[in-house]
Amino acid sequence: MLKEFNLDGVVPWGRRFDEYEAFFALGDVATGTAILDAGGGPASFAVEAAARGFDVTAADPIYGFDGGKIRRRFEETARAMREGMRLAAYRFKWNFYGSEEAVHRRRREALDLFVADFERRRGSRYVAAALPDLPFADDVYDLALSSHFLFLYGDELDCDFHVAAVRELARVAREVRIFPLINLDGRPSSHLPAVMTELEASGFFPELVTVPFEFQIGATQMLRVRRG
Template sequence: MRFRIFEELEMVREIQSILSPEFDFDGVVPWGRRLSEYRAFFALDGMADVGPVLDAGGGPSSFAAEAASAGVRVVAADPIYRIPGATIAARFEETAVAMHEGMRRAAYRFDWRYYGSEDAVHRLRREALALFLADFEAGKAVGRYVPAALPKLPFADGAFRLAFSSHLLFLYGDRLDFDFHVAAMRELLRVAGEVRIFPLFNLDGRPSSHLPGVVEALRGDGVRCALREVPFEFQKGARRMLVAWRG
């Protein structure tokens, strides 16, 4: 009898390990990307003619800093910009620990050709953080970093030619519900002529269940939507971005 109970407990533990998320985060985490990655995520051949640009949910990405240095008019919006840079850096370090463990457990779900290794991923994230922090205070003073959160942004209608959202919408589909996604997309389309979202997979490595309904809702608003291939793949199979614009 005792052996059977032990066997059943082991079975429960095994099932729990299968069901447990490999990336166990407390909400959306600060994990920034470089401009070169944005170019790949969003199939950008160049940056000269894309502005003004909104990076919605930019976090500690260096996209705004690097794009501004290249002469692009860019604004990044994120609620994390309400806190000091030193606090953002401390949260990044906490995230790095969780990311290391998650990527170790989920290594089989990634295509490593773009980055080469987990160490290379972490190196790029630290480069992005350093560039962001070097620009943060001066950039905030001139309005490049705006403390704001979807689905309500403090910008005028049509303020931007293009809006990006990288690794926020759809990725956190288990934390941000369907209604949030629809409201966020509508808000992005209010402030920008075109919206691009990447990736379209959840943190668990599967296509977001929100995507079909979001596209249907937007098309009901008269918004044109397309899924377009991009020259980037890290989560296996995640090779498309959502592009939405008003026809």
């Protein structure tokens, strides 16, 4: 199989608020909700959501670097990501974005908004931390989100990592939402059935929820995890 995306591990490629709103179906989430964005990288969700009245903390290991280093890593990533999208164009639906160029423009917009806010809020809104070990107390958040990290990088992160990571998110938040549930190569994640089985055995209530967003063809559901 042709590998269209030749990436150096997990890469910084952040999204904007309206994208999160669509692929996490956030229409039912009230302002004032305490939200954790786990592993979102240089996303502008935290700053844009805060401006809309949400209480957001973002956690990612790249927040241990300064804004300049994160921007340079983005530039190193952008060429490979753009080439991958061009090669794999047949695996995407373009109605939301329109084109590969528009996706890249949005990523740059997110990066610029993120870096400006990160320089002011580093250490408070932005916490350097990595799954599956987060430095937060139990139940400190109402909702934890994981965007384009878990399951997407299923070839990099094994099933045990996914189980531990989702359990950790469910420890610090009353509800967890994860999107997408397919790999970078467009296949449904092989880890998902085992993760759901392990969560159910541990007393959680995982469910697949259809969302109003589809970019990777077939990626139309998020995983929602709640406790009894």
